[in-house]
Amino acid sequence: MQITDVKTFLVEGVKYNWTLIKIETDAGIHGWGEATNWPGSPLIEAACQHVGRYIIGQDARRIDFLWTKLYRDMHWMGQAGPLLSAISAVDIALWDIKGKALGAPVYELLGGVYRQRIQLYANYWFIDGGHRAEDYARQAREVVAQGFTALKFDPFAHINYGYGNDLNDNNGLSEEQKRLAISLVAAVGEAVGPDVAMAIETHAFLNGPTAVEMAHRLAALKLNLMWYEEPALPETPEAIADIRARIPIPVCVGERLHSRFMAKRILDLHAADVLMPDITRCGGISELRKIATMAEAYNIPIAPHNPNGPFSSIASAHVMATIPNFFRQEFMLKDVPWRDECLSHPLPIENGYFILPDRPGLGFDVDESVLARHPGLRTPPTDRTFYV
Incomplete structure (x- = not known):
């Protein structure tokens, strides 16, 4: 089951942007993941896009292998922050795919x-x-x-x-x-x-x-x-x-x-x-x-x-x-x-x-048209009132 595409979504949240990803496969099964963090969500989205290109063509079933490969191959960038958030999102989406492929909840x-x-x-x-x-x-x-x-x-x-x-x-x-x-x-x-x-x-x-x-x-x-x-x-x-x-x-x-x-x-x-x-x-x-x-x-x-x-x-x-x-x-x-x-x-x-x-x-899918109606901010907020 090969990964064919990784799409990212920067979405308006109540405090700050959600950063979501969708991984698609040649088996017609897709999975959703999340990398939400702040205040640099555009950086996180860019990291998700970078990591996404890196895993195109890989076997979506090899979850632990892909986690370790991404973590080790990207070590020059520092194994934290936007990079690890991107790896987190990929991992979540791959588990979603595996559960759907096997007909079982992730748990x-x-x-x-x-x-x-x-x-x-x-x-x-x-x-x-x-x-x-x-x-x-x-x-x-x-x-x-x-x-x-x-x-x-x-x-x-x-x-x-x-x-x-x-x-x-x-x-x-x-x-x-x-x-x-x-x-x-x-x-x-x-x-x-x-x-x-x-x-x-x-x-x-x-x-x-x-x-x-x-x-x-x-x-x-x-x-x-x-x-x-x-x-x-x-x-x-x-x-x-x-x-x-x-x-x-x-x-x-x-x-x-x-x-x-x-x-x-x-x-x-x-x-x-x-x-x-x-x-x-x-x-x-x-x-x-x-x-x-x-x-x-x-x-x-x-x-x-x-x-x-x-x-x-x-x-x-x-x-x-x-x-x-x-x-x-x-x-x-x-x-x-x-x-x-x-x-x-x-x-x-x-x-x-x-x-x-x-x-x-x-156990959940997403209506992408709803996400499209609520795009996330791509510039940092000018105040800290959302921080409570």
Whole structure:
């Protein structure tokens, strides 16, 4: 079954562009993949096109071989960023093709299921109003009303730290900024109650002392804190491990992990309580599955990062169904209103769970005419309001 064409689609998303690919074969079977990342989605699309030309004529059934060949042959470009996102998309699409060819869902090809429902936690639920405690509380209650028992948010996003003049402060916070962040977390905790878990995002934009201080101040609220996310840059796992040893909240790392080779260092240094690889960045279905198996050996649960497009959600769910150490999967609560319109079937989200389809491959096809009506931006946004 030879690959005959690879098409790319840059599509308008609710936060940033989706980058999708479609791989076609001489058997008349096609597969869909995703490489969504930001803010350089045109670069990612170009990487997908480059990698796509490289695999024309190859056997679509040789998934692991093609992954390894692409990863090794492209090593002079650096095995991360747009290149690995492109490899991720190819890998996802090839699994979709193999499942369709064999008449089986991808999760069956990965060893069968531990679970038919994938528990989700809500992200991107706060988009209305100002950065005020009452706005956060109101929208958090709406999340719980939809059946979610966990949510994530960045209480420091109102500061717009790490961009512009705040760089002069060495990623520290004023006391006023610290109190505001604490008040937002307290308001959400009171609104959702003790049975709903909260993940606190930092995006690695706090300096070390501030990250440690804020973790202790958050812990003093005595709330149901699921984890403290990326308290330092993933390129500095020693710093993450040091912070983890000094704070009373579990640490989650991994949204910027590039392949199992980067994940290994996080695991070896015991820098995380929870690992959150992103299927569109770490290497696709194949690599997410390998990272999960590695993490199992360290007794570390997996909670895949997923603020992306629909095939990221779908492919991640297929993998999470097949591993013993699954925790929760991220889900974009607010999305473009035409998301389900572009899919052959609506995303099966029920009461905070993704319900696995029983259709071959990933179980979804795409209406390309809908994608064509919603082209993605090809220039970066001029503000950071989408970053929450």
